[in-house]
Amino acid sequence: MIFTKYLRYIIVIALITVFAQSKSYAGGFPIRPGRLILSPSVSYFFASKQWDSTGVKKPFANDGKFTSISISLYAEYGISRRFSAVALVPYVINEFKQTGYDQKYSGLTDAETGIKYYLANINYIYYFSLQGTAITPMYRNPTNGGPLLGYGEEGAELKLSFAGSGNLFNRSYYFNVDNAVRQYFGDNGPIQYRYNATFGITLDRKFKEQISASFGGFYSVSNFKQFNDLNPTLTRDFRFNQVSISYGHAFSHELSLFLTGGQFITGRNTGDGTSASLAFVYRIGN
Numbered sequence: 631m632i633f634t635k636y637l638r639y640i641i642v643i644a645l646i647t648v649f650a651q652s653k654s655y656a657g658g659f660p661i662r663p664g665r666l667i668l669s670p671s672v673s674y675f676f677a678s679k680q681w682d683s684t685g686v687k688k689p690f691a692n693d694g695k696f697t698s699i700s701i702s703l704y705a706e707y708g709i710s711r712r713f714s715a716v717a718l719v720p721y722v723i724n725e726f727k728q729t730g731y732d733q734k735y736s737g738l739t740d741a742e743t744g745i746k747y748y749l750a751n752i753n754y755i756y757y758f759s760l761q762g763t764a765i766t767p768m769y770r771n772p773t774n775g776g777p778l779l780g781y782g783e784e785g786a787e788l789k790l791s792f793a794g795s796g797n798l799f800n801r802s803y804y805f806n807v808d809n810a811v812r813q814y815f816g817d818n819g820p821i822q823y824r825y826n827a828t829f830g831i832t833l834d835r836k837f838k839e840q841i842s843a844s845f846g847g848f849y850s851v852s853n854f855k856q857f858n859d860l861n862p863t864l865t866r867d868f869r870f871n872q873v874s875i876s877y878g879h880a881f882s883h884e885l886s887l888f889l890t891g892g893q894f895i896t897g898r899n900t901g902d903g904t905s906a907s908l909a910f911v912y913r914i915g916n
Contacts, residue, residue, distance in 0.1 A: 659804075665913060667912070672700070687897075700722045702721065703718070704716075708915075740780050744763030756793070756794035757793050760789070762786070781866075793806040801833070810823070837880065839880075843873070844892075870896065872892050874893070886911040887908075888907075891905070893905075
């Protein structure tokens with residue numbers, strides 16, 4: 631089946647769509663004890679081309695197109711001045727179309743729960759944090775070769791973040807840099823490296839409008855590099871880089887809105903995708 635041939639690319643795109651949402655809007659900055667941050671978001675991802683195993687980009691066969699809608703809820707709660715608890719629950723709706731073929735499937739994917747520890751600060755301007763996260767599949771993959779929602783394996787991630795803020799051209803700015811290592815506990819891993827750097831600046835003196843730019847990437851390594859047509863599984867060996875631009879508006883100190891657009895720029899064994907997302911950030915408590 632033509633769909634089976636390209637299943638590895640499609641599933642990787644779906645996973646990346648979810649991974650792209652798993653970020654904290656507090657970033658590497660600490661949150662106050664007793665404060666709760668809630669961030670519901672929805673994102674849209676589209677791809678009609680893919681990079682093959684050698685990094686060559688070409689269209690999906692038979693006018694193939696992949697779309698994914700991801701709905702997620704992120705939460706972070708300040709336990710103390712040093713510790714906060716984090717959680718992410720995503721739900722995806724995926725669809726792949728080719729000439730004469732259409733398949734749509736949906737469900738919960740991998741839930742993430744963890745603890746963030748603020749290691750140190752420099753003059754309360756620059757902050758270092760370390761986050762440990764457990765990955766738990768919220769689904770059961772079919773055994774008959776049907777659509778998959780993830781690796782179906784538990785995993786763990788360790789992420790180091792560096793964040794800071796200051797003033798530039800009479801405007802406030804901030805930055806956040808993340809570097810994470812994720813390991814799935816199946817026989818073939820994979821082990822994955824994630825990195826992202828964001829720089830944002832306010833547009834007004836009342837701190838209500840802001841724009842930011844991000845560059846990030848994903849590097850997944852596994853001993854399993856082949857694809858078996860008789861038993862399709864997730865691609866475990868792939869990579870990509872992407873850029874994104876975000877606009878933020880603060881309605882109040884408690885409520886903010888973020889609009890983000892992103893584009894993949896390089897890749898291997900994955901789709902060439904364009905994304906857009908809308909996220910609200912609620913700050914409850916102190």
